[in-house]
Amino acid sequence: MFSIRTDLAVEAREIYQKENGKEVPGVVVDVNEDDGIRVTTVKIEDEMGSKIMGKPKGTYITMEIPKINHYDANMQDDLSRGVAKQLSKVISIKDGQTAFVVGLGNWNVTPDALGPKVVSRLMITRHLKKYVPDTIDEGINPVCALAPGVLGLTGIETAEVVQGVVEKIKPDVLIVIDALASRKTERVATTIQIGDTGISPGSGVGNRRMEFNTKTMGIPVIAIGVPTVVDAATLANDTMDMMLDRLIEQTKNNKEFYKMLKNVDKNEKYMMIREILSLENGNMMVTPKEIDSLVDTMSKIIANGINIALHPSIELKDINKYIN
Structure with a gap:
């Protein structure tokens, strides 16, 4: 363990x-x-x-x-x-x-x-x-x-x-x-x-x-x-955060969609991702491919x-x- x-x-x-x-x-x-x-x-x-x-x-x-x-x-x-x-x-x-x-x-x-x-x-x-x-x-x-x-x-x-x-x-x-x-x-x-x-x-x-x-x-x-290591939920959450930030930058003229994206609670989002992934894959951990040389x-x-x-x-x- x-x-x-x-x-x-x-x-x-x-x-x-x-x-x-x-x-x-x-x-x-x-x-x-x-x-x-x-x-x-x-x-x-x-x-x-x-x-x-x-x-x-x-x-x-x-x-x-x-x-x-x-x-x-x-x-x-x-x-x-x-x-x-x-x-x-x-x-x-x-x-x-x-x-x-x-x-x-x-x-x-x-x-x-x-x-x-x-x-x-x-x-x-x-x-x-x-x-x-x-x-x-x-x-x-x-x-x-x-x-x-x-x-x-x-x-x-x-x-x-x-x-x-x-x-x-x-x-x-x-x-x-x-x-x-x-x-x-x-x-x-x-x-x-x-x-x-x-x-x-x-x-x-x-x-x-x-x-x-x-x-x-x-x-x-x-x-x-x-x-x-990071857990799979963290990896997925970071990816979604980057995607949301990119969408926010590109939708400033669309006030309703922009407002919806800005109001996303990132902590709730992380907990939801973690719950879904734990049901599907358990507590999966992710590590870099070059971890041998890094350690x-x-x-x-x-x-x-x-x-x-x-x-x-x-x-x-x-x-x-x-x-x-």
């Missing part, structure tokens, strides 16, 4: 803005360009903002990245540095503290394999710091990682596995990587989300599992995600972003040599 969720804070904010024509109360939004990457930071500061957004209080960062070139190593390195820079805004880890990284998802299903692939490319050092500390340079923090699989593979709730490891090794911060289901087709494999409120695996496909957050784990939980490249970018953030004294070139 996919551990894919839909909870992009940017999307929740956009929906509220369209419906109400104003910014969400209790929410502070900052949008800026950073080395060609559009970064939107949404901070939910009070209970009213939390209730409206349907998300816990905290910080949600969305990086809108350019189209990935699988063969452009320099671009990938720049994006990794960008990820590290944004991670530094939500991670509070001191020199010598232990970070535990968990890659959620099913490594047998490509769109859901982001987490395990990231884990396979991390600079793992906890065992070295423990057993051969004299061989490790200063500024390298203890990092351990796990790709625990999914309930359908193990028969064990993933969060229970992680809870057990956390209780045993007592890390100072937990970083969780997961694939996401997006409510906008254009955001698939073009955004990276970082948040400090944890993660709810499976919620994007109607299969909510036990949450990963400070309450359940007892330590700060940082979540990193990339949308890798592979995204996993490298995110893994090196984590490596840079957790080992600030080492250059990316040295990390690449160490990993490869």
